[in-house]
Amino acid sequence: MAYQPSLSVAGFSLPPLSRPQLAEARRVRAVESFEDGVSNAEIARVVGVCAESVRRWRRVWEQGGASALRRRAAAGRPPKPDDTLVDMVRAALEQGAQTHGFEADLRPLKRVGAVVTRTMGVVLSRASVWRLLTGRLGWSLQRPEWQAVERDESKIARWIAHEWPRIKKGP
Template identity: 65%
Template structure:
């Protein structure tokens, strides 16, 4: 990294950014650098991104301004479970399937659905999409399912319930 390079690595002082937040920070910084008249090559080097990304961001910036480079709110159906509910389900799943009176200590998606209904009172039904280690939706998978609660292979190939 040269003297002009911007570091986007986690810092003990700065709170950890999620990947979408990090990507937005890069785009916003690129807009600032466009305003300063920096070249595409300089911005590529400073932000550690591809030439194509910088060219794409510049087209958006020229057409719609810096705000167009910011993240847009998520669209679609809102999640069925809030963060507190996801945490309650995670805690329940960490007890293991046998802790919920299932014979084998496996987590096919149907069992996860039952535990969610028992613990939260929310019925998760409908289309299923598979993500290894997921239980309801891809957006909630990383927040909820412990690795030991990963669905078994037959259930994982079925369609997913939840918010997706």
Template identity: 70%
Template sequence: MPFESQSVVSEMPVPPLTRPQLAEARRMRAVELFEQGRPHAQIAGMLGVSPESVRRWKRQWEQGGAPALRRSPATGRPPKLDDAQVEKVRAALEQGAQAHGFEADLWTLERVGLVVERVTGAKLARASVWRLLTGRLGRSLQRPQRRAVERDESEIARWVTHEWPRIKRGR
């Protein structure tokens, strides 16, 4: 009886690799090709990079091995909000602006900044609020459509089909 295996498919979708992850994977593939003794030009062609990059990677690999070509952690100032605080902000924003005492259910950078300060105690500049919304929360700019509340679509359609041809014929 042949061996039968059942594969379990994960329900969670696998997120696509980020640019730094792709770059690291490319460098690790270059290490495999270095170990095979492939020429620089061939490696560059296979990986879609310049021969100079391959030469630089090889120098780093010869000096520090494969770990020398791994990604280094991001530098710079750490974010003011940790992941738990970002989730608190996400939950607060999902309640809507009116739940936080604003007249209209419309979010602006200033309003989001106030909610962030209330929920986390951290005061963010407008630019930081924008980065929080678009980067860590995955939101995008949405502008409300400007339409009159009294707008009557059926009356507009009637006017376009009956009145406009009559007016146009009168010319």
């Protein structure tokens, strides 16, 4: 039976563990078993991994201790806008589009990209602006509703009230 960390505490359901969290939980359980003197084969069976993984974990544990088996931060380049810059963009966008020289208070990607460039000094692609807007800021894209210049709401209401019922009735 594979080792599965408990997902409920005091009657409350916890969110499921991510794969890296689950892998770390398995290694922590293995370290506890190393300290108790349990064999590699038994640890592999209990934790639900192959014996070679347990042997590799034991070598790392013997050289660097339990901390050497802890999960590390994700490698790679950090995202372009850090949290401070994202907060600056949020503050700039909350001021409204008119503050930045736009006529209407809408957030199409092109405008948001222009504000990001002015605020952060970084030019982002449309896809990156979209991820920043929807992912990091949690906002939605806004587009204007296009209407004809000749549109007359009173004439439309009158047509709906008088003409539409007549047409709907039929001959």
